[in-house]
Amino acid sequence: MNVLKVPARTIAVFVLPCLLLYTALVFVPILVSVYTGTLDWNGINQAVFVGLDNFKALFTIDAVFWPSVKRTLLFAVFSMAEIPVALCVAILLCRYLKRPNFLVSSYFLPVILSVVIIGQLWKTIYDPASMGGMLNQILITLGLGAWTKSWLTEPDVAMIALYFVALWQYLGYHVLIQFTGVTSIPSEIYEAAQIDGAVGFTADRHITFPLMIPVFKISIILAFIGSLQAFDLIMVMTGGGPAHATDVISTHMYNMSFLSMKYGYGSAIAVFLVLLCLISTLIINTLFRTLEKRQS
Amino acid sequence: MATTKPHPFLRLTLVFMLTLSLSACGGNTTNTSPTASKGITSDESTSLQSEQSTQEQVTITFQNIYPDPNTPSYKMMMKIVSDFESANKNINIELDSLNTDQQKLKLKTQAASKEVPDITIVNPSEQMKPFVDAGLLAPLNDILDQNGLKDTFLTGILDYYTFDHNVYALPDGNNTAVVYYNKDMFAQAGVEVPTTFEAMIDVVKTLKAAGIQPMVIGEKDSWTGSFLFMNILLRTNGGPGFLQDVLDKKRTFNDPAFEEAVNKFQDLVQAGAFQDGATSFDYNAGENLFKSGKAAMYFMGTWATGGIDDSSVAGKIDAFKFPTVSGKGNVDEYMLAPGSAFAISAHSKHLKEAKAFLHYFMMHYPKVNFDLKNAVGLAQKVDGDFKAAGYSDLAMNLLKLAENVKGGDLAFDNMMNPSTAQVHLTSIQNLFVQKKEAKEVAAEHQAAFAANNP
Known part of the structure; x- marks a missing residue:
């Protein structure tokens, strides 16, 4: 603070508007959710205070909840596994192309498309062959007719089909982040390394990877939190169905709050989701801090 | 799947925005x-x-x-x-x-x-x-x-x-559920309008053998399948009132009538009546398949008539009453859909x-x-000569049919509270993707009912 050489009061004046807005839009709703999570309330009528009953039911009775948590976490794992791929793509783009910007922009294109459009697009791609689904048609053309499936309605594969679309959409986003990181590494370092005989993968291992850790961390956290909150794509493509087979935490929360009209119960799920996000972010941060320490 | 907001807390707000301000969806x-x-x-x-x-x-x-x-x-x-x-x-x-x-x-x-x-x-x-x-x-x-x-x-x-x-509240309509069918496709496959549910399954098989999609349904919006299922239950129960009996605690879902309905419904699904991937089609997409002449039969409330008469299959469509199931039920009893x-x-x-x-x-x-x-x-009386006003044959048939309605049942979600209804809707949707024991389905319903109706 003293570095700025301004009185604390001035700082307060400048920070206050944002702080108020932030409190009103973030902290207050979180606290309200914690409170409504302890109510038996349909959102319209008189609410009844039930203490921790909602959470108890959520953790012990609800047959949909834990599978949806599992699907959500699996989603997060896949999203994070995508980051190294994005990093490799970024390194390749940097190294072998004179003007990589065009390619990076094209990879980025799906990110700016609306999720509803992406969802509808992939829904038709996944359609059964009898409805003209592209994926199945291709499989048949390749003589792999036995592999055709109704991708979005078979409980075993529907979730994987959804993961794939999400990964496809966000690959370009992470490539862009990683690409920016890679290009910002000064070329002198590589030149110096070249003199010492470190080229190609050796240079990557000892220069690119360590210097990329902070950027890598951003991508990982974004991917992780983003997938915990996955909602729109699933809502558009399957709506959580068939029979809860593609429900994740957020769709379960939506179904409970608005379709089953258990607003209190839905809030309890929301609270769980907040805690999950917070704890996971803490864990990831700690992991990276130890990693950075080791590197330095 | 990450979006563009960098701060974790900001991202958390999205969750709450969702719960608190979904009304914004319709703002535009x-x-x-x-x-x-x-x-x-x-x-x-x-x-x-x-x-x-x-x-x-x-x-x-x-x-x-x-x-x-x-x-x-x-x-x-x-x-x-x-x-x-x-x-x-x-x-x-x-x-x-x-x-x-x-x-x-x-x-x-x-x-x-x-x-x-x-x-x-x-x-x-x-x-x-x-x-x-x-x-x-x-x-x-x-x-x-x-x-x-x-x-x-x-x-x-x-x-x-x-x-x-x-x-x-004052209703905008009063509809009943019927089975719309494409007369041309029936003629092409050489099948007659079925008068029993068992005959209807045979019709499904014949149509399928002739390369015609027998039925379509938009089962992503799970009420559609439930509506059909409830019509089967209306028959196997020998008349209306099953859900009312359950609500009055006179009977439970573990009832022979309910279990038979589940089995009959599965017979229809297993016969391949519905389009592949039915659970990923929403209501409009399902109906459009029928309206674009890609399927022979469509079970829906009579509110669909106007849209069908306005589509490319207009004139080729007629409707029949939902048939008896195992010889039970009265075809003049309908799934009623007060609007x-x-x-x-x-x-x-x-x-x-x-x-x-x-x-x-x-x-x-x-x-x-x-x-x-x-x-x-x-839902109101209409003065006027429908025929002279140029209403279609389909519309005229349905108007005549409406005069002979002898009662029936309401849709599940109009009878039961939302929590029980959601379990039911999911349970029926599940039957489209996997075969289940009728006893299991019944038990699932009963458990949900007991939990939500103390």
Whole structure:
């Protein structure tokens, strides 16, 4: 603070508007959710205070909840596994192309498309062959007719089909982040390394990877939190169905709050989701801090 | 799947934004009311004009489920609203047009903060009960008694909107479920209209063998499958009243009638009646398959008639009554679908004007719909010669069929509370993707019922 050489009061004046807005839009709703999570309330009528009953039911009775948590976490794992791929793509783009910007922009294109459009697009791609689904048609053309499936309605594969679309959409986003990181590494370092005989993968291992850790961390956290909150794509493509087979935490929360009209119960799920996000972010941060320490 | 906001806390807000402000979804669809430029005949003006000509301008919000300008319902609404506005210069009707699901969601969100629009749409029986219990809706008995509005409604239809002798909403329709079929495709495969459920399964198999998609359904919106299932239950139960018995705790879901219905329903699914990936088709996508001539049969409420007559298969379609199942049931008993209904907010600032508008709206509702060829399955009596007005054969058949309705059952979600209904909807949707033991399905229902109806 003293570095700025301004009185604390001035700082307060400048920070206050944002702080108020932030409190009103973030902290207050979180606290309200914690409170409504302890109510038996349909959102319209008189609410009844039930203490921790909602959470108890959520953790012990609800047959949909834990599978949806599992699907959500699996989603997060896949999203994070995508980051190294994005990093490799970024390194390749940097190294072998004179003007990589065009390619990076094209990879980025799906990110700016609306999720509803992406969802509808992939829904038709996944359609059964009898409805003209592209994926199945291709499989048949390749003589792999036995592999055709109704991708979005078979409980075993529907979730994987959804993961794939999400990964496809966000690959370009992470490539862009990683690409920016890679290009910002000064070329002198590589030149110096070249003199010492470190080229190609050796240079990557000892220069690119360590210097990329902070950027890598951003991508990982974004991917992780983003997938915990996955909602729109699933809502558009399957709506959580068939029979809860593609429900994740957020769709379960939506179904409970608005379709089953258990607003209190839905809030309890929301609270769980907040805690999950917070704890996971803490864990990831700690992991990276130890990693950075080791590197330095 | 990451989005672009970098700060974790900011991202968390999204979750809450979702719960707190879903109403924003429909924000863009608010239309301004039509200009009051269309001519009206003098007899359409109401007494309100003279009473209120000296009063200030009043704006009434009319939340509705007619957003599509291509539909007869939309044209009907615009006509009545603009006529009313011409007759009552001081009243301005502001339309908030949303599709059905959005409207349900928006109303629930608005209700949570007690900000129900002046006029809104609710659904019958159990679905509107929470709103009535919370005292959000105004009783409409007074406008029903005005100018004989009550007598324009069909006998008994208002019961579904009545609580404690007060009517809280006025329905826009009264439909029954039938099986629409494509006559050309039936002829092509050489099959007859089935009179038993077992024959219907044979028809499915024959059609399939002839390379024709037997039936279509938009099962992503799970109510569609439930509607069909409930019709089978109506037959296996030998008549209406199964869910009422369950509610009265006289019977449980572990009942032979219910289990037989599950098995019969699975027979139909396993025979390959429905299109591949049925659970990923929403209501419109499913119906479009039928309307574009890609399937032979379609089970739906009679409200679909107008749309079918307006599609490329118009003229090729007829409808048959849902057949008996194992020789049980009466084909003149139907799945009954009393329509969505117009209700008025009890806390409306302009209660008097809102009531005046709704009264005017309902008084003109049958006539305007009749002129737009949209009068099949109304909740009110319609004066006029349908044949002479150019209604299709399909429409004429359904009108005749409606005269012989001998009662029936309501859809599951109109009978049971939302939590139980959701379990049921999911359970039936599951039958489309995997075969289950009837006992298991019954037990699932019973457990949900017991948990939500202490």
